[in-house]
Amino acid sequence: MTATPFPDAPLPPPLPYHRLAHATGRHQWWRPLAGTGLVLAGAVVAAMAVLLVGEIVGAVLNRPVDKDGFHVWGGIAETGSALLSLAVLTPVVFLAARWAQRRPAGTLSSVTGGLRWGWLGRCLTVALPLVVASLGVMLLLPESAGGGADGTGGGTEWAGWPDFLLGLAVVCVLVPFQASAEEYVFRGWLVQAVGAWWRTPWVALVPQALLFAAAHGWGTPWGFADLVVFGLVAGVLTVRTGGLEAAIGLHVVNNLLAMGVSAAIAGALASEETAADMGWMAVGVDVVMLCGYAALVLRLANRRGVETVAEPMPVLAPSPVPTPVPAAPVWGPR
Helix, strand or coil, X not given: CCEEECCCCCCCCCEEHHHHHHCCXXXXXXXXXXXXXXXXXXXXXXXXXXXXXXXXHHHHCCCCECCCCCEXXXXXXHHHHHHHHHHCHHHHHHHHHHHCCCCCHHHHCECCCCCCHHHHHHHHHHHHHHHHHHHHHHHHCCHHHHCCCCCCCCCCCECCHHHHHHHHHHXXXXXXHHHHHHHHHHHHHHHHHHHCCCCCCHHHHHHHHHHXXXXXXXXXXXXXXXXXXXXXXXXXHHHHHCECHHHHHHHHHHHHHHHHHHHCECCCCCCCCCHHHCCHHXXXXXXXXXXXXXXXXXXXXXXXXXXXEECCCCCEXXXXXXXXXXXXXXXXXX
């Protein structure tokens, strides 16, 4: 039996990004909770799997062990392992959308049901000069105010060409997946999970920004505030542009450049410092960059007519069943 649209049935309202859990009409109040539990469990399993593989390979290669009995790989390899542990969260979030919420995984990417690669490319283009400029200014700041902003700590000893090229290769290969995975978790899953219950986006945007900052650890109050601002800007851009592309573009460029600089400095990739350790002067520079990026992206999205809501599907009604001919039996599948 086919289906035809009701000619006079009103269309459901368009869905903004944070409400896409309702895209298939299968939303129930418990589905976001079940999906979040699945994401948390999947994150633990993924991290354990990466650790286990590293330990198995370390045993095969007879790598040295630390005081806790774990094999030691060195700063570059351990950085790669940490990035990989985050990168594998993207398929975990996709599975949560499919299994727990019964909706296409692509609805996590944008209101069009997939990642808009052309729009992502434009966002990367906008982010690159802004992040380069802000990072350049940060590198000129006194170390007492801006130390750690780029993950370099206080040392500036050249890493040497072999370590630099190896570290840069690891960063270039894994950071795009790591940064995009964080966006799928915080600006994607968490925003849509909370947005499934609330129509206003702010109820969804504020918690994810706080959790995003907390996930980077506690360094300085200024660094925590900077991460909250980053999370809020990325969240607003996600809702206002109807997808994760603007947030992914900013996050990828920021991490590539910051960690690329760290790869050039001896021991910097092994440092535990993150953006949470920024000083107040570096935070001031970064916030200006974030606001400038947001303004330019929103203007560009408006000029290019980027879709910000999901088009509603028409209400369907079954087509009338043809009247059978009385003189002949009607056979059909059982």
